[in-house]
Amino acid sequence: MNTLINRYAFAVWLRNFLTWQKMVWSSLASNVVNPVIFLFAFGFGLGSVIETMAGVPYLAFIVPGMMAYGAMFSSSFEATVSAYARFQMQRTWDAMLSTPLTLSELLVGELVWSACKGMLSCTAVLVVAAIWGGVSSIAGGLLALPVLMLASLAFAGCGLAATAFARNWEFFSYFFTFWITPMFMFSGVFFEIGRFPDFIQVFAWILPMTHLVEVIRPLMIGLALQPLDVLIHLGYLAAVTVVSFIVALYRLRRRLFD
Amino acid sequence: MASIIEASGLKKTFGGIEAVRGIDLAIESGRCVGLLGPNGAGKTTTMRMLMGLCRPSEGKITVLGATPTSMPREVRARIGLVPQEDNLDPDLTVRQNLEAFGRYYGLATADIDERVPQLLDFMQLSQRAGAQVMHLSGGMKRRLVLARAMIGNPDLVILDEPTTGLDPQARVMIWRQLLALKRQGKTLLLTTHYMDEAERLCDMILMIDNGAVLDSGTPRDLIGRHVKAHVLEIDKPLPRELPLAQTEDLGDSVLLFVDEVQSVLEAMPPETVFNHRPANLEDVFLRLTGRQLRER
Ligand SMILES: Nc1ncnc2c1ncn2[C@@H]1O[C@H](COP(=O)(O)OP(=O)(O)O)[C@@H](O)[C@H]1O
Ligand SMILES: [Mg+2]
Numbered sequence: 001m002n003t004l005i006n007r008y009a010f011a012v013w014l015r016n017f018l019t020w021q022k023m024v025w026s027s028l029a030s031n032v033v034n035p036v037i038f039l040f041a042f043g044f045g046l047g048s049v050i051e052t053m054a055g056v057p058y059l060a061f062i063v064p065g066m067m068a069y070g071a072m073f074s075s076s077f078e079a080t081v082s083a084y085a086r087f088q089m090q091r092t093w094d095a096m097l098s099t100p101l102t103l104s105e106l107l108v109g110e111l112v113w114s115a116c117k118g119m120l121s122c123t124a125v126l127v128v129a130a131i132w133g134g135v136s137s138i139a140g141g142l143l144a145l146p147v148l149m150l151a152s153l154a155f156a157g158c159g160l161a162a163t164a165f166a167r168n169w170e171f172f173s174y175f176f177t178f179w180i181t182p183m184f185m186f187s188g189v190f191f192e193i194g195r196f197p198d199f200i201q202v203f204a205w206i207l208p209m210t211h212l213v214e215v216i217r218p219l220m221i222g223l224a225l226q227p228l229d230v231l232i233h234l235g236y237l238a239a240v241t242v243v244s245f246i247v248a249l250y251r252l253r254r255r256l257f258d
Numbered sequence: 259m260a261s262i263i264e265a266s267g268l269k270k271t272f273g274g275i276e277a278v279r280g281i282d283l284a285i286e287s288g289r290c291v292g293l294l295g296p297n298g299a300g301k302t303t304t305m306r307m308l309m310g311l312c313r314p315s316e317g318k319i320t321v322l323g324a325t326p327t328s329m330p331r332e333v334r335a336r337i338g339l340v341p342q343e344d345n346l347d348p349d350l351t352v353r354q355n356l357e358a359f360g361r362y363y364g365l366a367t368a369d370i371d372e373r374v375p376q377l378l379d380f381m382q383l384s385q386r387a388g389a390q391v392m393h394l395s396g397g398m399k400r401r402l403v404l405a406r407a408m409i410g411n412p413d414l415v416i417l418d419e420p421t422t423g424l425d426p427q428a429r430v431m432i433w434r435q436l437l438a439l440k441r442q443g444k445t446l447l448l449t450t451h452y453m454d455e456a457e458r459l460c461d462m463i464l465m466i467d468n469g470a471v472l473d474s475g476t477p478r479d480l481i482g483r484h485v486k487a488h489v490l491e492i493d494k495p496l497p498r499e500l501p502l503a504q505t506e507d508l509g510d511s512v513l514l515f516v517d518e519v520q521s522v523l524e525a526m527p528p529e530t531v532f533n534h535r536p537a538n539l540e541d542v543f544l545r546l547t548g549r550q551l552r553e554r
Contacts, residue, residue: 011361018358019349091345098309098341099362099410100334257313257327 004108008101012109013116015092020117028124031074035125038066039132046190054192056221059134064217065189066129067122067148072183072209075118075152079159080172083110087163093256103256104249111156111245118152119145137222144216147234151212154237157244158208164251183209188217208240261320262287262414262445263308268317270303270469277303279469280317285462287413290436290446292460294453294539296547300469301449302342305416308447309339322414335363338407342418342449344399346391352402353378353387356409363410370409377405380435397428404432408439415439417448421455433459453540463539467547477539484545485537486515490522493531500525506545515541 020027043059053061086092096106126141135141162175186193186200187209193201204210211233218225263285270278278300285291293301306312308319310326319326324333347355356377360370378384381401386394394402400420407415420436421429429452436459440446450456456463457477464474473480481487486504493511500522504515515537516522526532 008362008364011358014361015347015350015358018354019347022349090348091343092347094311094341095345095347095359096362097311098339099359100331100364101362257311 004104005112006105008105009108009112011101012096012106013113016109016113027120031070031121031124032128034121035066035070035128039063039125039129039134042066042190043132043134054217054221054223056136059129059132060136060221061217062190063125063129063134064144064220065213067125067144068151068187068209068212068216069184069189070121070125071118071148071152072155072212073118073180074121075114075155076159076175076180078114078117079110079156080163080166080175083114083160084163084166084169084172086110088166097256103252107160107245107249107252111153111160111241114156114159115149115152118155119149122148122152135220137220140220140222144219147212147215147219147237150234150237150241151208154208154240154244157241157248160248161244161251164248164255183207186210188213208237211236260287261285263319263321263447265308265319266317268304268307268319269315270300270307270312271315277469278307278314281466281469281471283464285445285447287445288440288443289461290440290448290459292456292463293447293449293466294451294456294463294543295449295466299466299547301466302418303469304466305339305418305447305449309337309416310334331364335410336413338410338412338415340403340407340415340417340420342422344403346399346402346406348390348392350391351387352383352389352391352394355391355402356406359406359409365410373409373411377408380408380438381405382431397424397431400424400428400432401435404435412444414445414447417446419449419451422451429455453538453543457539465543465546472546480542481537481539484542486517487537488516488519489535489537489541490514490516490519491533491535492526497525497527497530499527506549508549513541 039059042062047058050058052058093106097103123145126135129135130138130141158179162172162179166172182203186196186204187207188204193204193210196204215225215230215233217223261284263283265281265283268278268281268283269276281300281304293304295301303312307314308321308326310329313327321329322333322336324330347358350358353374356374357370360373365373375384378387381404383398383401383405386398391399391402404417404420417436421432424432433455436446436448446459448459461476462474463477463480465472465480473483475483491508491511491513496512500514506513514522519534523534
């Protein structure tokens with residue numbers, strides 16, 4: 001892994017950064033406006049009905065959930081729809097692979113870039129929420145960021161694995177229905193997953209999102225965290241990253257070169 | 259002289275389709291070699307196998323001393339590819355496309371900054387350095403793809419239909435630059451559908467169809483081997499008194515191939531409508547691969 005994070009992978013990352021930079025303002029605007037709308041709806045809307053959750057004001061409860069959602073959605077979207085466009089529509093990957101750059105370096109560049117998009121979203125949520133007054137502990141918020149980065153890598157890995165199998169755009173509607181939506185609904189973004197029946201809870205723990213929320217929410221609202229639990233959650237996120245990356249790599253190797 | 263590319267018994271099957279069925283190749287350093295064949299002949303697949311972008315089903319390849327599928331990075335850096343389909347980066351400018359490729363080739367920033375203006379100049383794109391790729395004409399895009407392939411100063415350049423779809427001015431400009439590359443001692447392997455282009459640029463030609471080599475040699479050799487030196491295209495009805503040895507029926511007219519043209523011209527009745535020209539590579543191509551359309 002260490003040898004894959006090199007200047008070739010960086011060249012792929014930089015290519016994506018340069019194209020993003022051309023629309024930096026519209027991109028940042030959507031990254032800021034989205035959380036504002038969400039916080040407005042939940043802070044004023046739901047917040048006026050549900051006053052507290054897990055013993056804290058609902059706004060403080062929902063902010064870590066929205067940060068996790070922002071990271072998950074942006075990194076997944078970048079690694080699927082955007083990456084697929086580069087792969088199949090613009091043929092950017094073909095061009096890259098005709099150079100000394102290898103497929104694994106290409107995928108590392110795409111993986112890290114997609115995770116960076118996730119970080120952009122969740123950081124925007126954090127900044128907006130802090131200004132709004134929904135972040136009780138700024139230190140907790142900052143501590144959550146490395147965890148969000150690890151989780152974004154896991155989401156990006158899963159997205160790239162999906163892209164490796166995708167044959168058309170239709171495929172991604174399944175990805176959104178059966179992967180993104182469950183992580184939005186069942187991973188504790190809006191309420192504690194303890195309220196779900198057992199079989200849904202079992203399913204929820206398969207989703208990397210659940211592990212992310214389970215770590216960053218206590219961190220941000222100041223609840224106790226068991227070191228062993230944190231280790232398990234982070235370990236799960238790291239394992240998802242590695243496994244999904246390997247699946248993407250092997251699938252694309254066969255698809256591109258055989 | 260040492261061979262830069264050597265391939266023997268090259269085969270590739272996609273599902274049930276045999277795209278390449280046993281191609282042998284040996285290309286010497288500094289040569290320009292043309293792969294000619296109708297659509298679907300297997301030219302692109304062959305080139306992709308040489309680049310290591312496609313694993314051969316059977317056969318052995320050596321390119322610059324290495325096996326393409328496990329080519330060391332230093333060897334890979336000595337090859338430039340002009341793919342059949344433009345895959346320029348539409349989100350980047352002309353200059354940024356070249357700079358990005360320089361980074362994919364692992365070049366230092368200082369080297370990239372030195373080479374990019376040279377290549378823009380070489381391909382006459384300096385004026386458009388800041389333009390978005392989507393605003394370029396077809397000819398400019400092709401020139402940019404060629405400039406991009408040259409970013410690592412390669413010894414071997416593989417060009418898949420570098421001039422297809424271009425106007426004559428743009429083609430002539432690309433020919434000139436390809437000849438300049440040849441003079442620099444680079445080895446070129448190209449495909450084209452333009453026989454005049456192949457005749458002008460290539461030292462050696464491989465005629466391929468249905469995934470196999472039909473014949474190879476210099477353009478002169480091929481013409482000498484497969485057709486006679488002169489071609490007379492004669493409108494029907496044909497005059498009865500002509501010696502119709504080697505002919506091809508085109509429907510409304512007939513092609514007559516002869517070595518010695520004077521006696522035929524003398525025997526031609528005055529009312530006959532005909533056209534006389536020297537035989538060329540196109541005649542060989544059509545003779546070897548047939549006249550029926552390949553795309554249905
Ligand atoms: N990836 C692929 N999958 C399936 N069939 C392919 C693939 N690539 C090429 N072919 C088939 O192989 C044959 C040769 O194609 P190609 O090498 O592109 O020919 P050419 O470049 O001479 O036009 C064609 O019949 C084409 O349809
Ligand atoms: Mg082709």
